[in-house]
Amino acid sequence: MATQLRKPYVTPYAEDNLDLPPAFEWADGSRQLTYHDALPQKWMFGALWAHCGTARKGKIQWHLVHTLRQRRCMLKQRCRVCGEPATDPDTGRVPWIMPSEPAGGLRSTMTTAHPPTCKAHIGEALATCPHLRREPPVVCTVGDSFPIAVLANVYGEDDGGRLVETAHQVPIGLDEFHLLGRVLATQLIVCVEDLRPEPLTAGLNLLLP
Template sequence: MKTYVEALPRKPYITPYEEESLDLPLAFEWADGLPRLTYRDALPQERMFGALWARCGTAREGRIQWNLVHTLRQRRCMLKGLCRVCGKSAADPDTGRVWWIMPSALAGGLRSPWPTAHPPTCRAHVGESLASCPYLRREASVVCTVGDYSPVGVLANLYGQDDGGRVAEIHHQTPVRLGERHLLQRALATQLIVQVTDLQLADRGRET
């Protein structure tokens, strides 16, 4: 029997590699009268939507880490509507709507906005993703097209300081809304959450 790794026909764009793991020299600084998580050698571009973002390399070398998500590539997919598998546009060339695989729980409420941290999947790679990803099979996912999407939050690790003043993780992979400034100040964002709207069940017969 093939394992999950052996069965995958390609390495997904949002999946990280061992060589892309970087040290995170975390520290706290004071900003606007509040403690704020930062890096000891922080760069301006490492903060977005009010949160510090986890550092990642971009070499795509070494052993692939199948159960993790590459922070920068995930964020890029969410902001630009790119496919989680190939990294190219997930927009339908005929309609401009973005192809997205969503949890089956959504099927009865397509008219409601829906937050997700899972990037789009282009029409060409929908079948491949459904066949090879255990998570998508387990959730009995549905294939939709999306008319619009916008950032609403981040998935983040929240930090504080222990009795010795050292930076310590308090909560792991916690959803934080973009308006929750008191949490964003001590968040290390790992994934962007967007809210998708104007969802329609996709016509699977048009996949290529």
């Protein structure tokens, strides 16, 4: 009997999509992207973050990523499948799946927007995540990770003062302060350190029909 796969923690549902239009407002002497009546927690690292619901209702959106849950997984090193801590208690290292092997092989440090995966759910991640099936993935462990950038849409204004998107889903460094006030962040990008390749074995029975 085939194993019933869970819906991944970072995968959004149709009713999680709350399409609120952003706008520019004056703040601290500059134009800053915001939502109407936005709460302070809508900003992190100097950027406005895409608004999304948390009900997990409706049709699952397999090819999208839930902004809030992705960010939580990256900051707290939580598993992309179950949402629980991903650190292996036996080794103190964090299992991580890279969607493909970079030219020249794994390096000591890399950047990624893909959250970690606990050892128990590597097979489920490979079976359910479309982004991990485009090319042969690489399973590794990392020693540590830290935020370095956001994946975001960049906005400006046209001659009539109307909001226009000037760049779509591009990485913006957390030190690019001149841009952070004009972006709508959708995913957090982290730098992972001390990468070590691991055998592709854990939970692979879940990939069988």
